[in-house]
Amino acid sequence: MAAKKNQKSPLSYWGVIAIIFTFFGWFIPTLGPMWIMIAAAVSVLYICFQMPLPCGAWNRDGKTRCRNNASGFLPGCHLEQHRWQTAKLMVASGGWTEIREKTMSSWKRMLPAIVAAATIVSGLAGAAQFVFAVLTT
Structure with a gap:
């Protein structure tokens, strides 16, 4: 019996199309x-809740970070203690420092965070342009 290959499906990266549309839609x-606002919202939701990323939560030894696969920036991996650790840190006092350290721990987590910030800026620019167009007509 052949072993199952551990490959990610190309369908798990569907949101990359929305991200590209958000940036190049201006042209x-x-x-x-x-x-562009709709594509930016879809892009941010994809990055936060579905994009394949490493978990990044602290392991029990307190020195290393979890490298299991997680679906999205906010939820953790399959381990119960890692689930929604980032979302809980957003509410906790002093949690934003931990989120920054978790985000900057590897390029695999830093790049989606930068892309999410850029799509938010693009969506806000689209909203401002939409409001300006409505007010001037």
């Missing part, structure tokens, strides 16, 4: 800012 003159 398509026929698109309106509403489509």
Whole structure:
């Protein structure tokens, strides 16, 4: 019996299309800012809740970080203690320092955080352009 290959499905990266659309949609003159806002919202939701990333939670030894696969930036891996650790840190006092350290722990977590921030800025720019267009008509 052959062993099952441990490969990620290409379908798990569907949100990359939304991310690319968010950034390069500005260069398509026929698109309106509403489509860029929608693509930015979908991109941020994809990065936060579905993008394949390493978990990044502290292991029990307190020195190393978890390298298990997680689905998204906010939820952790399959381990119960790692689930939603990042979301809990957002509410906890002093948790933002820990989130920054967790995000900067590897390029695999830092790159999606930067992309999420850039898509948020792009979505806000689209919203501002949409509001300006509505107010001037």
